[in-house]
Amino acid sequence: SSLLIGASGLRAANAGVHTTAHNVANASTEGYHLRRTEQSIGDPVMRRGQLFGQGVNLDGITRASDRFLMQRQLSTAGDASTATTLHQELSQVEAHFDEVTNTGLRESLDQFFDALGEATSEPSDRGLRLGVVASADKVALTLNRVAEGLQTDLSTYENVLDNSFDGINQKLSEIADINGRIQVAGGATGAGDLADQRDLLVRELAEGTDFLNLFCDFDGVRACLLD
Numbered sequence: 001s002s003l004l005i006g007a008s009g010l011r012a013a014n015a016g017v018h019t020t021a022h023n024v025a026n027a028s029t030e031g032y033h034l035r036r037t038e039q040s041i042g043d044p045v046m047r048r049g050q051l052f053g054q055g056v057n058l059d060g061i062t063r064a065s066d067r068f069l070m071q072r073q074l075s076t077a078g079d080a081s082t083a084t085t086l087h088q089e090l091s092q093v094e095a096h097f098d099e100v101t102n103t104g105l106r107e108s109l110d111q112f113f114d115a116l117g118e119a120t121s122e123p124s125d126r127g128l129r130l131g132v133v134a135s136a137d138k139v140a141l142t143l144n145r146v147a148e149g150l151q152t153d154l155s156t157y158e159n160v161l162d163n164s165f166d167g168i169n170q171k172l173s174e175i176a177d178i179n180g181r182i183q184v185a186g187g188a189t190g191a192g193d194l195a196d197q198r199d200l201l202v203r204e205l206a207e208g209t210d211f212l213n214l215f216c217d218f219d220g221v222r223a224c225l226l227d
Contacts, residue, residue: 001052005042008055012039015058031200033063035192063192070199078206089157096149108142111135171205 019035026032038061042054097105112135119128178198185191 001054005053005055008042008057012037012056012058015061019061031196031203033065033192033196033199035061035063037061061192063195065195065199074203074206077203081207089153093150093153096146096153105139105142105146108135108139112139168205171201175201175205 015037019037023034038059040057040059042057044051044053046052112132115128115131115135119125119132122128175198178194178201182191182194182198185194
């Protein structure tokens, strides 16, 4: 009995050393969560009217993670990625409405209305009427240039969206495969390394769906992937 008690302590200590070594080895591994051993007192037995201890039970090795914190991190990562993409794309669209030089839409419209105002004061002046026509042509050219630029940007966005689905589907497939392996292992508690791989893929998915986040709420999808 005493030898069995000692053996239980050695098993628990060996698991602790193994877990610590695993933590140290993965100290720089992206997405890794610390592991810790969970142990409890063994059930005592009654002998000669006395309760004798039976050593320690190794209940398992768990990963230090918080589901709600993880969901918050994913949501924040997705929001940050979306905000960055939105800033970049709006900056590109803003360039089509250049108000710094004399070629912007606002400047062309101002010149057109100024020409109309001058022609109104002297409707018989052929030169003023020609000025209105020239200003109108400039507005039309500017509008066409802006429209073409916006259409080009729109086509680019559509191509990026189409191309992004292949990568998204690939990651979803990998996440589904890992989730299946986690279920077979009894859940994320007993499959810490698999859970870390799954969480890392979900985080990459959250950061890589910036264009999708502009059009739909992806938070619910990310939360489901952690189940």
